[in-house]
Amino acid sequence: MADRFASPFEIETPEGAEGWQSLYSYSAVFAEERRDYEDGGFWFHDGVHWPEALTPWDAGVFEVAIAALGQYNTRHYLVPPAYGVDLRILNGYAFLSPVPAPEADIEGRVPHFIERAGFYFANWDRLYDDWLVKVRSLVQQMTELDFSPLPQMEDMDVITSGAGRGSGDRLLSTYHRLLDHVFTLWQYHFEFLNLGYAAYLDFFGFCKAAFPSIPDLAIAKMVAGVDVDLFKPDDHLKSLARLAVSSGVDDRFDGGSPEDVWAKLATDQPGQAWIAEWDKAAEPWFNFSTGSGFYHSDKIWIQNVEVPLGYITDYIVKVREGVDLNRPVAALHKERDRVVSEYRELLDSDEDREAFDAKLGLSRTVFPYVENHNFYVEHWAHSVIWRKMRELGGVLKDAGFIAEVDDVFMFRRSELPDVLFDLYAGWSIGAPSRGPAYWPKEIEHRRAVHEALKAWSPPPALGIPPEVVTEPFTVMLWGITSDSVSAWLNSGDGAEDGVLSGFAASPGLVEGPARVISSADQIGEIQDGEILVAPLTAPSWAPVFGKIKATVTDVGGMMSHAAIVCREYGLPAVTGTAFGTKTITTGQMLRVDGNTGKVTILD
Incomplete structure (x- = not known):
């Protein structure tokens, strides 16, 4: 049995992707200067959020998001046992490593967390209403950004208004404003999310202590049936x-x-x-x-x-x-109330029942945000960001800097100020910019490297696995447990023949033919009565839930979006099987037990 995963420094570069590191920020890749730290840690591939090789500009958003997560854990709320989550990019893929708070710091962080998180919990509805106003305003500000081409001649009103600044200044400052908005967006994202999970995990921990044999799914049922x-x-x-x-x-x-x-x-x-x-x-x-x-x-x-x-x-x-x-x-509410009633009656004292009621009530109050943020940030706001970047790509394409609009995403976020300055300087002087002769060939090279990276399959993890995975966020969201780490180490060897194990993410027991898909582009292939098997699902796949009998995913834990959405749609689901799409083929008959987390291949 292997006792560790490969070192990130042992992973070979895919053929045709030599020099891939130049596509990403210098701080985001594994490096000799930090080898002791990086080789001694545990890094897992985040297939829940970033399953595919990242283009340079998209990778910049990944960095901003993870930094904001850590900022709120470490500097805002002082979550006692957890600092942030460190990130690296290897061969274009996102790897993460939770950073625990030093043992000596934990006790001192507790009163700060209680005070700071407590303020949000006590004022949740008011602060959340304010958050909706803030995030909608931010999306509107991004929508109003204007990436217009540089004109042959400034309009006369630039002269008559005494503006004192021209189109070149506007172009550069608009890009900087877009970046600023991306940073602000992700600050908003984690303002509530970490606390939403913290409240649920506090209730989860209470239930595990009070009812040692309670299944994780029973706890999840108690907060089901929410309107989000x-x-x-x-x-x-x-x-x-x-x-x-x-x-x-x-x-x-x-x-x-x-x-x-x-x-x-x-x-x-x-x-x-x-x-x-x-x-x-x-x-x-x-x-x-x-x-x-x-x-x-x-x-x-x-x-x-x-x-x-x-x-x-x-x-x-x-x-x-x-x-x-x-x-x-209605059925979710009925089952929710039944489970709550049964476990509440097992408590011995009024004090315990009062604590149970308070923690459950807070979980239900904060839980809608755990899903709502996903629409406002990852979907609505990001779709505006991609559109604005394509507007900028149109400007660069017209100026001859790139061949296709989407080539703009092959720049690192930190490169574009220099690129735009080159465009501005040539326009302002009336002389050729270097970009049209330099960038098309470079972008073509980067696209070839990225294609080679897309063809590579990342390992599930790198480095030294923890003896026991106890960090609840890692377990609940990403589905990384001691058992799954052990299965990864042994490539699934030792598992019962024809049986896959994962998280009992949504209840129910069904049988049906498998439909294995690798991306949203294949959703049209799904037929009525099939069982969807995918690396992960997206919230926007919900319309196919009326067709399928169950869902099986490779990644994700009990509180991943796939798990939550399946529960709310009454669809049996097993998440985090690790090898589902590699083991199952379309047409095979499956039995999916969302109550136990077992997927059995029947033929």
């Missing part, structure tokens, strides 16, 4: 499908292109009314990524209308058949 904004995009799709049927325009959703469907709808009042309802829903709720939201290449519903239109067409069929499209909220 993350489900609104799917709710709007269902409403639009119902409206299409009730207003008699459903026959126009015949599998044609969005342009054809819209042309048919525009011919009469009922169709025009349907389009009006679509427009009302689309902003902001269809700013929804088909992936994790962390890649500029993920399709956004509002820009790829064929994606939500396909879901609506499927829902129309269900509506005609009389299928109830609503989430099983």
Whole structure:
């Protein structure tokens, strides 16, 4: 049995990706200067959020996000046992390493955490209402950013207004403002998220101490059935499908292109009314990524209308058949109340019951944020960021600096000020910039390197595994436990033949044929009655839950988005199997037991 994972310094560069390190920030890659620290740590691949090789600019967002996570743990709330999460990029892939607080510091951090977190918990609703205003305002500010080409001649009103600054200044400062907004966005993201998890984990810890044999799934059931904004995009799709049927325009959703469907709808009042309802829903709720939201290449519903239109067409069929499209909220509430009542009665004292009620109440209060932030930040705000970057890419393409608009994402975030200054300087002087002769060839090289990185499969972890994985965030979100680490070390050897183990993420026991997909682009292949097997799922995949019987994922824990969404849709799920997509093939019959976390291949 192996006792450690490969050293990051032993991992070979994929053929054709030599020099890949230059695509990323110097501080984000493993380096000899920190070898003792890096080789002695435990680093896991974050396949929940960043499953694919990162382009240089997307990697910059990854760095900003993880720094903000650590800032709130370490400097704002002083979470007693945990500092931040360190990051590295290896062969283009994201690796993370939780940083524990020094043992000597933990006791001294406790009173600070109680005071600071306690203020947020005591004022949660007011502060969260303020947060919604802040984040919507920030998205609006990003939307209003203007990346216009540099003009041949400044407008006369620049002269007559006495502005004293020109278009070059505007172009450079707009990019800096976009970066500033990205930083601010991720500050907002973690203002509440770490506390949301902390409250749930406090309740989780209380339950484990009070009821030593309680399953993790039973605790999760106690906070199920919440009403969160993350489900609104799917709710709007269902409403639009119902409206299409009730207003008699459903026959126009015949599998044609969005342009054809819209042309048919525009011919009469009922169709025009349907389009009006679509427009009302689309902003902001269809700013929804088909992936994790962390890649500029993920399709956004509002820009790829064929994606939500396909879901609506499927829902129309269900509506005609009389299928109830609503989430099983009443059943979730009934089961939630049953579980709460049974365990509450096991407590011995009024004091314990009071503590149980208080911790459960706080968990239910804060839990909606744990999912809501995902729409506002990773989906809506990020979709605006990607659009603004493409506007900037259009400016650079027109100026001959890059061949394609999306080539802008092959720059590091810190490079673009120099690139834009080169453009500005040549424009201001009336002389050639260096960029058009320099960057197209360099970008072509970077694209080739990135393609080689995309073809590589990262190991699940690097370095020295902890003797026992106890850090709750790592277990609950990423699904990394002592058992999963052991399975990784042995590449799954020793597991029961034909049986995969993971987290019992959402209850239920079903059998059906497997549908193995690797990306959102394959969602259209899913057939009614199949069991979805994927590396991970995205919140925007919820519309397929009406087709499938269960979900099996390679990554993610009990509180990953896949687990939470499956529970809310009443869909059995096993997450964090590690080898699901490598072991199962499409068409094989499976038994998925969401109560025990077992997936059995029946044939």
